Amino acid sequence: MGFTTQEEYLEFKQRITDFLWKEVEPLVPEMEEKDHIPRTVLFPRFREMGLFRLIIPEEYGGLGLTTVQYLPLLAEMSKVSGAIRALIHVHLTTARAVMLFGREEQKKAHLPKFATGESSLAFGLTEANAGTGLDIKTTAVKQGDRFVLNGEKHLITNADFTDLFMIACYTGPRELGGKGMSALLVENGAPGFTIEPMPHLLGCKGLGHGILTFKDCSVPVQNILGREGQGLEIFLGELEASRVFVAASSMGTAERALMESIEYAKKRVTFGKPIAQRESVRMLLADMATDIYGLRLMLEDVARKIDEGKPCALEASMCKTHGLETVCRVTDKAMQVLGGRSYLQSWPIERLLRDARLNVLEEGTPSIQRLVTARALLSGDLPWEFPW
Ligand SMILES: Cc1cc2nc3c(=O)[nH]c(=O)nc-3n(C[C@H](O)[C@H](O)[C@H](O)COP(=O)(O)OP(=O)(O)OC[C@H]3O[C@@H](n4cnc5c(N)ncnc54)[C@H](O)[C@@H]3O)c2cc1C
Structure with missing residues (x-):
């Protein structure tokens, strides 16, 4: 099964979004409290919804989503639960290494089982x-x-x-x-x-x-x-796209933090006015949205390049760096908008802030991203031309 039209894809995306918000989100407080993912409850549903096979090629039993189609789903998972996002991300990113570098018999032996979730790498x-x-x-x-x-x-x-x-x-x-x-x-x-x-x-x-x-x-x-x-080539090849997947996760977490902040700012009244009417709060919201918009554009560009098979190690590193800085800045600002309540476990900001910190470390620290970026720049790579 694949998506022949954009409408079919959008319908699928909506189904996944509904599933995440209606079936996963209500379980998150308990997952946080017990530090445990209820796999016996969730894994059968993940299988039915196709989460284990999103980017696995159709010929091996997957859905064959492109990077452009996959990133919004990762972002949606991050809004709901950083743990679920990371679990699916590792499963699919590592399966992707088999897709790209495996011998045919390895692809045939493993990919169909990864697609059903019967096996995981x-x-x-x-x-x-x-x-x-x-x-x-x-x-x-x-x-x-x-x-x-x-x-x-x-x-x-x-x-x-x-x-x-x-x-x-x-x-x-x-x-x-x-x-x-x-x-x-x-x-x-x-x-x-x-x-x-x-x-x-x-x-x-x-x-x-x-x-x-x-x-x-x-x-x-x-x-x-x-x-x-071929090990280094495999791990570097895997990391390139994986950095972009992490940046998409940063975007999801940051978007949820912005969403919560906007809603809260409209409702919270101090000194007779909603705080959304205060300049200081508006500045925070505007800065959060500006950061997220920049990240969205970078992701759109790099996702397209991955789908077109263009090399984009430099863009992937820059995107990962901007993603981690965006999600840290945005979740910090969300704390300022929500005030003391943001520090309580009953509000999602506290969780988003903690989840976001994994995006800093995953697939290489910020210093390592900058080293990769600078190395490519100094060897003459520039990922854009200036037509204007
Ligand atoms: C929750 C979580 C999940 C993870 N999952 C996985 C996983 O599934 N598989 C896996 O293999 N790894 C995984 N990791 C590991 C993760 O990728 C590493 O933690 C990360 O890449 C940093 O490596 P390190 O911890 O060894 O830090 P270090 O390499 O010890 O870095 C410490 C500091 O020194 C700096 N530094 C180190 N070397 C250099 C250098 N040569 N030049 C300049 N600066 C340098 C770093 O930038 C950093 O600031 C996970 C980590 C976390 C926290």
């Missing part, structure tokens, strides 16, 4: 004792038809339920740099593989995280995603 790049990228310490040494994997990954999202992990590791000498790195698909339950839960998060309550430990873990050689030595 998470990614393991970050290590507690190494920098993210070429510095990683995890290694996989070939012995006959198996790799022997050793190392540790931490902060791995969805580790509480995922059955498959895409692990960044060196399969060749470190001196080869990126060409020595591979992405290895490791099944939960593989001999020598253990998962430990991590401490509770500041926001996105209910989202599970784990430490993955590999001690002489035995993995079949055919579990290399794509080919040996």
Whole structure:
């Protein structure tokens, strides 16, 4: 099933929006309080609504949404729950790596199961004792038809339920740099593989995280995603679009904060007038909307480039940076509009403010985004021309 017309897509988008606000939103206070996603209740509904298969190609049982069509849905999820957004984001972003880099037999074996939600893939790049990228310490040494994997990954999202992990590791000498790195698909339950839960998060309550430990873990050689030595390309390729997905999530969180602020400002009366009539409050609302508008335009541009297959690492980094700064500024300003009530757990601003902080760290810190941006700029890349 795909969308042959824009009307069909808009109808689908409305169905997802209704589902999120009518069925997920009422569960959020309890998810926050218990720090738990009720998977037995929600996962069957996610399957029925098609959330696990949004961007998986139709030939593998997915809906085949384009990036332009997918971003508004991610944004809508973020308005309702940062945890649900992050869970779906990791599932689909990692599935996307299989779509882009997997061998045909890997796509056929995994993508239909990811599409139904019967199976899920998470990614393991970050290590507690190494920098993210070429510095990683995890290694996989070939012995006959198996790799022997050793190392540790931490902060791995969805580790509480995922059955498959895409692990960044060196399969060749470190001196080869990126060409020595591979992405290895490791099944939960593989001999020598253990998962430990991590401490509770500041926001996105209910989202599970784990430490993955590999001690002489035995993995079949055919579990290399794509080919040996393609690991850096896979992780960088995955990160490029993923940064844009995170920026869309920032937009959703920021839009909800603006929506709540506008409604509140119209209702809250002080000294005989709604605060919406005070210049100081109007300035806050105007600044929030201006930030969001800029982010929307950046997202529209970069989403189109991704769909057209144009390289856009520079735009993706700039978009991620503007997204995280927007969502932090907007949620801070929302606190000012709502005053003391914003600090109470019964109001969504407090949750949005905490959820937003994950967007700062996910897929690379602000400094790393700026380093990527500056490197591309200095090597002569400019993502626009000046026709005026
Ligand atoms: C909730 C959550 C979910 C996550 N999910 C996943 C996941 O599913 N899979 C996964 O692999 N990772 C995941 N991560 C990890 C996340 O991607 C990293 O936390 C993030 O990329 C930053 O890496 P770090 O924590 O190792 O920070 P560090 O690398 O220790 O950075 C600390 C500071 O030093 C700076 N710094 C570090 N190195 C350099 C350098 N070379 N040059 C300049 N500045 C530098 C950074 O910019 C930052 O300011 C998750 C993190 C969180 C919080």
